[in-house]
Amino acid sequence: MRRFVGLLRLLAAAAALTALVGNFVYVLGFSTFTSVNYFSYFTQQSNTANAVVLVASGVTALRGRSESRLFAAVHALVTTYVIVSGVVYAIIVAESVSNGYPIGVPWSSQVLHFWIPTFVVVDWIAAPGRTRVSWKVLSVVLVYPIVWGVATIVRGAEVGWYPYFFLDPAQVLWPGEYLTYNALALGTIVGVLVGLIALSHLRPRGDVGADGAPPRFGGQAAGAEPSVEGSVDAAGSVGSPVGPGAATRSR
Numbered sequence: 283m284r285r286f287v288g289l290l291r292l293l294a295a296a297a298a299l300t301a302l303v304g305n306f307v308y309v310l311g312f313s314t315f316t317s318v319n320y321f322s323y324f325t326q327q328s329n330t331a332n333a334v335v336l337v338a339s340g341v342t343a344l345r346g347r348s349e350s351r352l353f354a355a356v357h358a359l360v361t362t363y364v365i366v367s368g369v370v371y372a373i374i375v376a377e378s379v380s381n382g383y384p385i386g387v388p389w390s391s392q393v394l395h396f397w398i399p400t401f402v403v404v405d406w407i408a409a410p411g412r413t414r415v416s417w418k419v420l421s422v423v424l425v426y427p428i429v430w431g432v433a434t435i436v437r438g439a440e441v442g443w444y445p446y447f448f449l450d451p452a453q454v455l456w457p458g459e460y461l462t463y464n465a466l467a468l469g470t471i472v473g474v475l476v477g478l479i480a481l482s483h484l485r486p487r488g489d490v491g492a493d494g495a496p497p498r499f500g501g502q503a504a505g506a507e508p509s510v511e512g513s514v515d516a517a518g519s520v521g522s523p524v525g526p527g528a529a530t531r532s533r
Contacts, residue, residue: 287409288343294401295336297393298329304390314443322434323445324427325371328363329394332402335360343409354413358482359423361402362475368399369470370446406478415482423475424468431464 305326309315320326335357342349349357372395378385387395406412434449444450448463 283410284343284346287405288340288345290401291336291340291343291405294398294405295333295340298333298336298398301390301393301398302326302329302333305388305394308388308390319443319445322437324363324430325367325394327430328360328367329398331360332364332398343411348411349413351413351416354415354482355419358415358419358475358478359426361406361478362423362471363426364402365399365474366467366471368395369474370467371395374447407481412482415479417479419479420472420475423471427468427471 306320309320338353339349339357342353371391375385375387431449434445438444438449444453447453448460448467451460454460454463
């Protein structure tokens with residue numbers, strides 16, 4: 283099962299990279315296109331990071347191993363950003379339709395904003411051997427979005443371009459709408475990560491080994507009866523085997 287999941291992750295990474303290239307080609311004809319603008323989108327940055335994470339986690343799964351705690355934390359953070367980028371894009375598309383100016387959604391945007399986020403959600407819920415993610419990760423989840431947001435706002439004021447309408451003071455009222463939109467975005471990021479961490483704690487870790495056998499703890503299969511050899515008694519001394527014919531020796 284883990285190897286199958288690993289293969290799916292590698293295929294998803296390939297799909298994400300293909301969509302990133304396809305989206306780059308799609309926006310080449312836009313009047314606002316520059317390479318810097320393209321890579322300034324939260325979607326492009328998070329999906330690029332996600333492709334790297336999917337490859338690494340895919341290779342780990344193919345080897346039948348569980349993710350380390352550090353990598354699991356990174357995996358959770360990147361998955362959060364990808365999910366939120368999809369949610370925000372869906373809201374923008376819905377708003378554009380309701381206001382009578384629907385925006386185009388090419389296949390590349392569909393892959394990056396809908397299919398990849400859906401895949402990472404299903405993968406997080408269903409993949410075997412999920413490593414538990416520490417709740418301490420919540421303390422750093424907003425570092426990247428805030429740094430990205432501040433840099434985007436500063437650059438936007440200089441070049442007159444913003445990747446998302448809610449970052450543009452000319453499109454939303456200051457301070458009410460501006461702060462509300464951005465607070466909702468940051469709150470959504472925290473909420474999604476809370477859900478992912480909770481799921482990692484609810485699901486069992488390392489449920490099967492690379493060979494399909496139960497995981498082993500301290501060199502002993504889970505659920506097996508402890509060996510009487512080498513047992514430690516209450517006084518802290520090492521006891522001898524117990525059983526018919528067992529001899530007691532003192533030195």
